[in-house]
Amino acid sequence: MADAFAAYPDLRHPFEERPIHGAGHTTVLYQGKTICLTETGTGDGLLIRPSDLKQVNGFELKPEGACFDAMCIPLNDQLLVKQDGQEWFNLTAFADLLEQPYVADVDSRVWSFAEIPAKRSNMLVDGLAPNFEVTDRKGNVVSLADLKGKKALIVTWSSW
Amino acid sequence: MPVWQHIYEELNDPNFVLISAAQDTGGEAVAGPIFDAANPTYIQVIDEDHVISSAFNFVNVPSAAWIDEEGRIVRIDESTYATTHQFGEGDAAFVFGNDIYAPALKDWVTKGASSRYVESADKVTGKIRQYTDEQLRADAAFRLANLFRAHGQEGKVEQYWKLAQSLNPDSVNFVRQDMTLTTEGSGGESFFKLVGEFASQGKEMSRPLNLDD
Numbered sequence: 001m002a003d004a005f006a007a008y009p010d011l012r013h014p015f016e017e018r019p020i021h022g023a024g025h026t027t028v029l030y031q032g033k034t035i036c037l038t039e040t041g042t043g044d045g046l047l048i049r050p051s052d053l054k055q056v057n058g059f060e061l062k063p064e065g066a067c068f069d070a071m072c073i074p075l076n077d078q079l080l081v082k083q084d085g086q087e088w089f090n091l092t093a094f095a096d097l098l099e100q101p102y103v104a105d106v107d108s109r110v111w112s113f114a115e116i117p118a119k120r121s122n123m124l125v126d127g128l129a130p131n132f133e134v135t136d137r138k139g140n141v142v143s144l145a146d147l148k149g150k151k152a153l154i155v156t157w158s159s160w
Numbered sequence: 161m162p163v164w165q166h167i168y169e170e171l172n173d174p175n176f177v178l179i180s181a182a183q184d185t186g187g188e189a190v191a192g193p194i195f196d197a198a199n200p201t202y203i204q205v206i207d208e209d210h211v212i213s214s215a216f217n218f219v220n221v222p223s224a225a226w227i228d229e230e231g232r233i234v235r236i237d238e239s240t241y242a243t244t245h246q247f248g249e250g251d252a253a254f255v256f257g258n259d260i261y262a263p264a265l266k267d268w269v270t271k272g273a274s275s276r277y278v279e280s281a282d283k284v285t286g287k288i289r290q291y292t293d294e295q296l297r298a299d300a301a302f303r304l305a306n307l308f309r310a311h312g313q314e315g316k317v318e319q320y321w322k323l324a325q326s327l328n329p330d331s332v333n334f335v336r337q338d339m340t341l342t343t344e345g346s347g348g349e350s351f352f353k354l355v356g357e358f359a360s361q362g363k364e365m366s367r368p369l370n371l372d373d
Binding site: 018031099103105110114115117131132136142149160 | 161164173175176177178179180181182183184186188190191192194195203204205206207208209211212213214215216218221222223224225226227228229230231232233234240265268269272281284285288290291293296297299300301303304307308311312313316320323333336337339340345346347
């Protein structure tokens with residue numbers, strides 16, 4: 001019984017200490033992805049280069065605002081911030097606006113963002129599966145979009 | 161794993177996809193050999209950050225969702241075993257799982273929307289666990305801990321895994337994943353204490369399978 005519940009216990013505790021990112025860099029976690037930013041602004045909140053927004057959370061800056069699919073959030077001077085002549089996008093202010101929770105370890109320069117609630121609202125209203133993107137063991141990206149036209153069983157398990 | 165492969169082969173339907181996602185921060189090293197032993201031809205995912213559990217708000221393994229051709233969930237979040245499992249013999253035997261889920265799955269794959277096991281949108285949305293701000297924040301804390309784990313910062317792993325557990329106390333996944341880093345593992349004294357706590361609070365560790373309601 002113990003074997004079945006605790007397979008490979010010796011492999012569970014690697015703890016080989018190594019740096020998360022280079023000096024002065026910042027890491028953002030979102031939807032299972034790890035994004036390293038080489039340049040961020042200073043002060044309260046997480047200020048990123050506007051050009052990094054798309055790789056961080058999929059939103060694109062357009063004349064009408066920060067947009068993802070049909071959702072567009074109008075920009076204001078809380079979201080687009082000028083600092084020493086350089087323009088920054090305030091990612092934490094944006095998250096607050098979207099009611100997107102996050103947990104930050106500021107000393108380590110790591111911000112971990114939860115899912116944006118609006119992206120999941122369809123599931124709770126009409127049972128439409130939320131989009132997800134994971135990489136399979138062969139290295140293929142598997143997303144909900146790939147499943148269209150087919151029935152799918154998505155089942156979780158664990159070794160523990 | 162071998163049983164899911166058997167079911168997948170039996171169905172042999174190009175319009176049916178089975179995605180099996182190990183919720184394992186230990187990654188390929190711990191989940192890979194278990195997959196390999198089953199020689200699967202279905203899609204195998206090692207989901208270190210529990211992205212799938214988060215997407216469907218699952219709190220334990222094994223859990224599952226059935227998704228139809230239009231992307232609609234037609235069954236969700238119930239204890240999902242491919243067969244009955246038994247550890248030990250005689251009085252010491254420990255049995256879990258069931259033999260009724262697999263036939264129901266096959267019925268749906270074969271008959272589609274007319275299968276009696278397909279649930280209405282109302283019923284499905286009623287079964288989906290509602291997200292709260294705390295649960296979402298728990299996911300973020302859990303992933304932050306995983307990053308620290310992968311980079312050997314043990315103190316911060318505990319700090320953020322404990323935060324995740326306090327923000328989402330219903331998540332058996334978070335507690336048991338954390339237990340894997342203890343010497344007793346995830347099936348020791350602490351786990352059975354947790355089982356007792358859930359029972360005394362009248363909380364379910366996973367939603368029981370009920371195919372008849």
